[in-house]
Amino acid sequence: MPKGHHYGRSQVRPYTSEYPKIKAIIFKDMLTRPLGLFTLHSNQLSEEHSKFESKETKQGKRYLQFDINDTPHRILLELDNRSASNKLYITCPYCNKPRQHLYAIKYAYACRGCIGLHYACQSERPQERLMRRIRKLRKELWGYDWPDVNNMFEQVTYWPKPKWMRWKTFELKRNKITELERRYWGLAIPQLKTMFGAQFMENN
Numbered sequence: 001m002p003k004g005h006h007y008g009r010s011q012v013r014p015y016t017s018e019y020p021k022i023k024a025i026i027f028k029d030m031l032t033r034p035l036g037l038f039t040l041h042s043n044q045l046s047e048e049h050s051k052f053e054s055k056e057t058k059q060g061k062r063y064l065q066f067d068i069n070d071t072p073h074r075i076l077l078e079l080d081n082r083s084a085s086n087k088l089y090i091t092c093p094y095c096n097k098p099r100q101h102l103y104a105i106k107y108a109y110a111c112r113g114c115i116g117l118h119y120a121c122q123s124e125r126p127q128e129r130l131m132r133r134i135r136k137l138r139k140e141l142w143g144y145d146w147p148d149v150n151n152m153f154e155q156v157t158y159w160p161k162p163k164w165m166r167w168k169t170f171e172l173k174r175n176k177i178t179e180l181e182r183r184y185w186g187l188a189i190p191q192l193k194t195m196f197g198a199q200f201m202e203n204n
């Protein structure tokens with residue numbers, strides 16, 4: 001098979017399994033047990049992802065509160081009474097949609113939709129493709145050893161011209177990278193905001 005040609009389903013599983021997940025069903029007891037503090041026993045989860053308090057809304061709905069990175073994450077327990085099986089769902093703290101799984105990301109619990117895992121069904125996420133292209137073009141200009149050559153938070157605007165290159169060629173190449181960086185952040189920022197809410201990019 002030609003290299004880089006085939007991205008099949010095999011790429012999906014490693015990607016989704018990068019994040020530990022919690023399943024709705026494990027919280028079924030929480031609907032009937034007394035409210036209080038609980039701990040999930042899993043060596044995959046951080047301490048903040050393991051400790052939670054079960055609480056009740058004024059309307060009498062049960063929810064779980066995880067305090068992660070000083071931010072309360074409220075996960076509502078929703079029983080689907082329409083089906084005979086009474087399936088339990090947990091709601092995503094970001095989009096409030098009922099889900100069967102939530103994923104533990106660095107500072108949060110979120111559903112696959114909010115993390116952008118749905119892109120994994122395609123061969124690659126668009127911003128990842130862009131990022132790889134930007135890094136490749138940067139290395140062509142500044143070399144593999146250049147500090148921050150892989151750092152997407154650094155932008156190339158003031159990086160110096162390689163000695164051997166003509167100014168005109170350099171500017172064309174650099175402007176191309178700047179343009180791609182702009183597109184990259186256009187895709188990345190809305191997604192980061194969904195994940196981290198208002199705390200993210202407050203200085204902008």
Ligand SMILES: [Zn+2]
Pocket residue numbers: 092093094095096097110111112113114
């Ligand atoms: Zn969500």
